[in-house]
Amino acid sequence: MASQASWNSLRSEIPPHRRYSLSPTPTTHTRSRTGAQHRPRPRGLSTAEAACDERPVEGPSRGELEAVALRAGVLALARFRRVAAERKADHTLVTDADREVERHVVGELVARFPDVGVLGEEGTVREGRGALRIVIDPIDGTAAFVAGLPLWAVCIGVLRGAEPVAGVVHLPALDETYSAGDGVAWWNGRPLERLGGEQGEGDRFLLAHAETHLRHRITYPGKIRSLGSTAYHVVLVARGAAEAALLGHAHLWDLAGPGAILGAVGGRYEYLSGGRVDLGALIDGRRAPDYILAGSAEALAHLRRLIGARA
Template identity: 40%
Template sequence: MMTAIDMQHLTDLAREAGRIALSWFRRTTVTMKGDATPVTEADKAVEACLTEELRRAYPDFGILGEEGADMDKSARFRWVLDPIDGTNAFAAGLPVWGISIGLMKGSSPLAGVAYLPAVNDLFLADLEGPATLNGRPIHVIEGQPITPQSIIMSAADAHLRWDIRFPGKVRAFGSCVAHFCYVAAGSALVGLNTHTAIWDIAAALPILERAGGRAELFGGGPLPLAAAARGEKIPEPIIFGSPAYFDAIRGYLIRK
């Protein structure tokens, strides 16, 4: 039987991690790891805080973090952490970056908390019930026509990959979890992401799905979550939001 999850504890933990991150915000520099991805002292400090507290509260659960935490790989349940999703934006002093705490059972994301400290937005998906933003239920956009005012959330390298002919507006904040959550909240029709790892989406997927959305491969088909949970990056772009818009959005993106 699964240990009960105290979501209030998780939200308090996310906010405490946010306070740590904000203490470094606009006061740190970025360095490159061996895999050519960026890291700051804030990433390390936040992951250490999350790992210590989750290990104390849930000793039987595994933990996987982007900055190196990898405990109890055989555990049935595992916390998957991205201490600062959007490290480049964080290091540049931009405000849209987030702390991502996801709970997985095997390769299945179950629940998640995503907190964007600089804008004080907290997204939550419990083990059941609707996804929320700051305590209020959220839902993806459905049934609206695509207009010049419509927004899609884009991967930062989308302009290198596609000739984008979408008639509305394209926004790239530089944080996968922020893109997922704002699509879940109905701020944008859909989103696109590239170079996706499991810590990018472990919290975001339950939030999106509880808000009526779905994520799939841009070329079609389900996300390879089992491979992602083993540490493999998803090998092609993903699209997420209300599935009713997926085919139309694919038609606006012409591969270069």
């Protein structure tokens, strides 16, 4: 556990207008990956145990999620451009900063909400009581983080069953924070408007997975860009900066936090092949079976007509 002096030093690096009155909490150890692609599905309490404890399970609010993400962002920034990476079993990159940030986030949230289940990209699988689950991507965009590029984010989402109900996406190097709770989404303290339909011809902008051009033929009439962070793609759509995003075979931790923000402005996830994305089917850590579209229902219907598989 960090000393009070070191904690005060850490807290001083957060701008005063972005601070929340939460105290430091101890961290807990997380279980490392076994190398397998799928993880055992976290199990809840037995029927007998649940019957003995029917207290309502409380989860973190939007403000509490923001506070935790801001502090985690300070930790990540301290390691930014100062860390080496290694390859995981699924060939994606991981750094000590990913693991340190996840331990910190888990420690804070478990101390305050011990009855809520937790799932983290870097190995955390913690059983909870009830339908709430916290899902953590400590650094979304690790490749950008390793390359010294600022397009990476600390992501935390809260699911009730398979539905994102609160979330935060914090980009420390850009000083941008997106969050949602109680059906309202925010960007740096300002509420976001609900998404409209298709954008005008001069405003079209599609965010896409880096390998999209290798797998799909796209006749989109506007600009197509890849920024290296699934979460950032989604929140830019929620903000109205892009018409939609075409995501790769994402994991739950890529989708949960930004999904709450997207949902709060009337957006949704759909598979490119059709149908809503069931986040509950990804709780065991598997990748989504298809590319995913993120945006308003109108934008997704429009885009689906413009994207096809390469021969």
